[in-house]
Amino acid sequence: MKAKVLSAIGKMAWVASLAALPMSAGAASPADAQDYPNRAVRIVVPFAAGGATDLFGRLIASELTGTLKQQFIVENKPGGGGNIGSNQVAKSSADGYTLLFGAAGNIAVNPSLFSNMPYSPSKDLAPVALMGSSMNVLVVPSSLPVKSVQELIELAKAKPGELNYGSSGNGGTTHLSGELFNSMAQTRIVHVPYQGSGPAMVDLLAARVQMMFDNLPSSSPHIQRGELRALGVTGAKRSALLPDVPTIAESGLPGFEATTWFGLFAPAGTPPAVIEKINAAVNQAMAKPAIIERLRQLGTDAATGTPASFAELVAKDTAKWAKVIKDANIVMN
Incomplete structure (x- = not known):
């Protein structure tokens, strides 16, 4: 079954509608913003408690509570790759009292990954505020005879189908990064999914798989001890956590x-x-040095922007991952 892909018309309509937010904000009733919030606000985190996403969600909930003088309460609703909690928010009243802590996975990836999506991010949700972004690092065992991305590509082309890359599971960024790499480098490196990044790392350290796109905080100790070699980070610029490691680009x-x-x-x-008021409060929080440093420790760069610019990012990444998923014929049910 082919993965579903958002139509170009749908994405354009979404971006256009969000781009109009600053102009249309004045047309809304002043009471919408002046009185908001006058009671507790739920932030649904569609992933399990204790992970980095949950910690980030609780961090922003605390900041918004202090800034907007009402309780912002986190509720974890895990399941379905983030679809269960996201769908709950998508079906909630559009009054600003139920928000979603979203990530690229459940918003930009899932529409093409799942054949039975219960909601449409582009139709049922409105981007409010970008808060941060994180990159992975491409690591190989120190025993693998490559010291650069170019050398890895050359080795993979010389041994098509013989190299493997581990991931934390099907459909995640550690998986899709590998498929994007294969597509752009025209290589055939075989995906080996694990139930979490921990088991994948065990096999990578033992050289049972030859590469992995892992998050920076978990790989850094192995890189520092010389057990793994970092070939490149996946972001558009270098990471402050690994300043000497080039980007893959x-x-x-x-x-x-x-x-x-x-x-x-x-x-x-x-x-x-209401969206503009939340956006302003989030931008204020993300500019605090203490918040920037806390997120850096989690391997995340704090970010700010308008609802419109966030919508453009979501639309761009939705189209990007849709192509990768379709080309690799990845489908989750």
């Missing part, structure tokens, strides 16, 4: 970029003035 594969981002979403139809 500058180390042999121009144009490569595979990052995940995090941000708040509201049900479609939420008053623009």
